[in-house]
Amino acid sequence: MERNELMIIYGDKPLEMTKKICEAAHLADMIPAGASIGLKPNLVVAKHPDTGATTHAEILEGCIQYLQEHGHKNIMIIEGSWVGDSTTRAFKVVGYDRLSRQYNVPLFDTKSDAYEHRSYGGLTMEISKTALNLDFLINMPVLKGHCQTIVTGALKNLKGTLSDREKRHFHSLGLHKPIAYLNKIVRPGFILGDGMCGDLDFEEGGNPVRMNRIFCGLDPVLIDSYICQTMGYEPDEIPYIRIAEDIGVGSTDLAHAVVTELNKDTSRAKPASSRRVAQLARYVDDKDACSACYANLIQACARLDDRGLLGWLKKTPVKIGQGYRGQTGTCPGIGNCTRGFDTHCAGCPPKTPDIIAYLEEYISR
Numbered sequence: 084m085e086r087n088e089l090m091i092i093y094g095d096k097p098l099e100m101t102k103k104i105c106e107a108a109h110l111a112d113m114i115p116a117g118a119s120i121g122l123k124p125n126l127v128v129a130k131h132p133d134t135g136a137t138t139h140a141e142i143l144e145g146c147i148q149y150l151q152e153h154g155h156k157n158i159m160i161i162e163g164s165w166v167g168d169s170t171t172r173a174f175k176v177v178g179y180d181r182l183s184r185q186y187n188v189p190l191f192d193t194k195s196d197a198y199e200h201r202s203y204g205g206l207t208m209e210i211s212k213t214a215l216n217l218d219f220l221i222n223m224p225v226l227k228g229h230c231q232t233i234v235t236g237a238l239k240n241l242k243g244t245l246s247d248r249e250k251r252h253f254h255s256l257g258l259h260k261p262i263a264y265l266n267k268i269v270r271p272g273f274i275l276g277d278g279m280c281g282d283l284d285f286e287e288g289g290n291p292v293r294m295n296r297i298f299c300g301l302d303p304v305l306i307d308s309y310i311c312q313t314m315g316y317e318p319d320e321i322p323y324i325r326i327a328e329d330i331g332v333g334s335t336d337l338a339h340a341v342v343t344e345l346n347k348d349t350s351r352a353k354p355a356s357s358r359r360v361a362q363l364a365r366y367v368d369d370k371d372a373c374s375a376c377y378a379n380l381i382q383a384c385a386r387l388d389d390r391g392l393l394g395w396l397k398k399t400p401v402k403i404g405q406g407y408r409g410q411t412g413t414c415p416g417i418g419n420c421t422r423g424f425d426t427h428c429a430g431c432p433p434k435t436p437d438i439i440a441y442l443e444e445y446i447s448r
């Protein structure tokens with residue numbers, strides 16, 4: 084896999100999907116024999132992944148199975164929850180304690196570690212010694228929103244390698260610059276993103292959007308740019324992504340990236356499991372929409388809502404889903420299934436920015 088590549092797999096079976104995407108990316112070949120490997124999930128709080136806050140245990144399980152089947156046995160799960168929450172409790176709540184027992188993979192809490200001081204650009208940081216000493220780090224962020232930095236993904240997930248004192252220091256510095264600088268020091272060898280049901284706009288979860296995808300790559304800036312695109316933002320809207328690109332961590336150039344979708348999403352969208360998502364879904368008429376397509380539309384509706392435009396769709400709800408195939412209509416349609424309508428946004432599934440642009444144009448008529 085090259086740094087300008089991204090791979091995406093869709094579905095609702097994260098364990099199997101993880102094994103397939105690791106196989107397709109030839110992850111095992113990137114890791115030297117006998118290397119110490121750290122899996123770094125996002126356990127910001129002790130909440131179940133279905134809330135949209137944390138990395139699914141099934142994704143770690145798929146990765147561990149894959150690595151062990153390829154002869155890589157020296158694996159640990161390493162994380163430090165945010166200040167005020169217990170990583171040990173989080174390990175239990177998300178089910179990593181079972182993984183640890185079943186696969187003989189230790190759980191390591193960076194809060195209990197010794198720290199080394201490392202500097203970049205005049206900023207000195209306290210970083211977990213264990214994280215720094217790993218031979219190969221696999222970063223496993225959740226695709227989700229964040230109340231301060233708008234989105235969170237690969238770049239920000241490395242905050243879990245810091246001491247609690249350093250996490251507080253990062254907040255006092257406004258997060259963006261230190262997050263970007265941290266990524267010049269801690270350099271994961273592989274990024275495996277959990278896009279199963281990340282939160283719409285809050286890192287602690289509560290408004291999960293079922294997006295049914297797992298993605299991987301080598302460049303954290305490119306991965307975070309993909310997360311931005313999926314949620315309907317431009318990478319330039321997120322200062323730490325811009326800074327990370329400027330200091331050479333990676334590239335935001337999605338237009339020239341090689342993006343491989345390993346399959347099509349065939350799972351059906353399910354009713355919203357939170358009030359905020361249900362509010363957005365009131366503007367949508369779904370008939371058998373695929374999960375990924377529906378999720379992209381919900382993210383687009385959230386961005387239109389941010390701009391005060393969503394109310395314009397009250398009288399003409401947006402149609403989406405395979406149930407509209409072969410039908411005609413005057414409402415806005417999303418996806419190739421609605422190509423018989425007077426107007427529709429093409430794609431299968433269409434990307435979130437394309438849906439936003441289409442609906443903005445529709446509203447402005």
Ligand code: SF4
Nearest residue numbers: 373376418419420431
């Ligand atoms: S356009 Fe139709 S078939 Fe394609 S992803 Fe959307 S709902 Fe599914």
